[in-house]
Amino acid sequence: MTDKLNRLLNKLGHQFADADLLKRAITHRSAGSRHNERLEFLGDSILSLVIAETLYHRFPEVSEGDMSRMRATLVREKTLAELAREFELGDYLILGPGELKSGGYRRESILADTVEAIIGAIYLDAGMEVTRTLLLNWYAPRLDEIRPGAEQKDPKTRLQEFLQGRRRPLPSYVVVKVKGEAHNQEFTVQCEIEGIASSVIGVGSSRRKAEQAAAEKALEQLK
Amino acid sequence: MTDKLNRLLNKLGHQFADADLLKRAITHRSAGSRHNERLEFLGDSILSLVIAETLYHRFPEVSEGDMSRMRATLVREKTLAELAREFELGDYLILGPGELKSGGYRRESILADTVEAIIGAIYLDAGMEVTRTLLLNWYAPRLDEIRPGAEQKDPKTRLQEFLQGRRRPLPSYVVVKVKGEAHNQEFTVQCEIEGIASSVIGVGSSRRKAEQAAAEKALEQLK
Structure with missing residues (x-):
């Protein structure tokens, strides 16, 4: 195992008995x-x-x-990509030339999928108890923070409820740009709300994600 | 534990250390x-x-x-309801008066959910190893049969491909009846295909499920 991979292992908190499993887990x-x-x-x-x-x-x-809803928040792509960034996983990914060039090591979906693959690899390497202990370490701050109730609602729902509570018109979402190829598209959505002067823009790998990102930004501006 | 519950335990293959867990698992x-x-x-x-x-x-x-796709086939409501019928679970369900009157002990969604609850109860009662062994017993014939590939496609997809392969027009689905209250609705969908004289009807707890049921019946008539 190289020094570089050793740094990753230290961040993950697990030494693999079978190093091939880790290599496979980080291979896109x-x-x-x-x-x-x-x-x-x-x-x-x-x-x-x-x-x-x-x-x-x-x-x-x-x-x-x-x-x-709490589980959905904890296991969604965004949260897994945050974990990946804590591990600086982008530095270790093994990508094909196309993905390398297009910045695949920064893409949330690739980072999140790789975290799941690493979890699978640790499970095969060391079993359930070791995996559970590690996951609870990785998730400790998020598990301490999470609460049942409204905060688990997605941004579009929260934005809608925020506006309804103030008897204001509902937002509309318009796709203003789509770029990239079929399985690797980037959507740009504009969220329009009466009474917000500046336009609010969200970007994501699907229309839905771009809308949620736009709604999140709109909420920040409104609150 | 009553004689009646003992019969259920024998069918499940697990004796509960904590009998309350089983009672809760069968309570709707x-x-x-x-x-x-x-x-x-x-x-x-x-x-x-x-x-x-x-x-x-x-x-x-x-x-x-x-x-x-194979997992989806093995854990879907229909498969879990089949397991429930093998356990004759309907005889043991604890239902409220409304569900009793409307035949809840036969409803696939209630049967399937109860099987999942029983799995949760066994896990809390006896841990992962015992639960895994039991599940592999329950699923043994299905696991021996399952194969990767086409058979895992849902009925609507298979029907569409069947018709496309014969250059025939695609089916259309029309909701012909919705009854019941919000969280307990029953949808009736008619699947119309040129060249099938009799109309094909599917019933389910959602529009999607009713459509799939109708497609399955249409496939049986066509093949």
Whole structure:
């Protein structure tokens, strides 16, 4: 294992018995056939269970709906990409030439998928108990902060409720730009709200994500 | 524990150390505040991981997409309701008076949710290893049968491909009836295909499910 990978291992908090598993976990599909998509499938399930179980025990009185929303917040792409940036994962990704050139090491979806693949790899390397302990470490500040209720609503819903509560007209969303190829598009959406002078712009890998990003910015301006 | 519940335990293959967990797992929300929805949330995650892990090891060469589709087939409502009927779970459900009258013990969604809740209860009662072993027993014939590939496609997709392959016009779906209250609706959808004389009807708890049910019936008539 190289010095570079050792730094990643230290950040993750796990020494792999089987170094090939880590290598596979950080290999994007664009870089060859031994890529991380199967590990990602496994890691997604493991993360989902560990978070579900933790919420179940931490919030003994909270409804299934609120637990679902909290879990969605904790396992969504945005949160996983934040974790990836804490690990400086972009520096270690193994990408194909196309993805390298187009800045794949910064793309949230690739970063998030790789975190899931790493979780799958740790699980295969060391089992459930080790994986659970690590995940709870990674998630400790987020688990301490998370609360059931409104904050789990998505930005578009919160923006709509904010405006409705003030009897103001609802926002409209317009796609102003789409660039890139089919599986790698970038959408730019403008959120228009009566009474906000400057236009609010959101960018994302899908129309929905771009709208949510725009709504989040609009909320910041309004509040 | 009553004789009746003992019969259920024998079918499930697990003796509960904490009998209250089983009672809660079979209690529908309509029957009071100590109902099974939180257990269902937990059970859903556990099932998802156990199936993901099993598919990962059984199909070492299969893509993430095919594993996803196989898992979806194995954990969908229809499959869980089949398991519920194997356990004769309808005889043990604890339902509120409204659900009792409207035949809730036969409804697929209630049966499927209860199976998930029972999985959550077994996990809390006995841990991951016991739960995994049981689930692999329950699923043994289905796991032996499942294959990656086309058969995992949903009925609407298969119907569309079937018709396209024969250069025939595509089906249309029309909602012909909606009954029941908000969280408990029943949709009836008619699937219209040129060249099928009799109309094909599907019923489900959502428009999508009713359409899938109609497509499945249409496929049976066509093949």
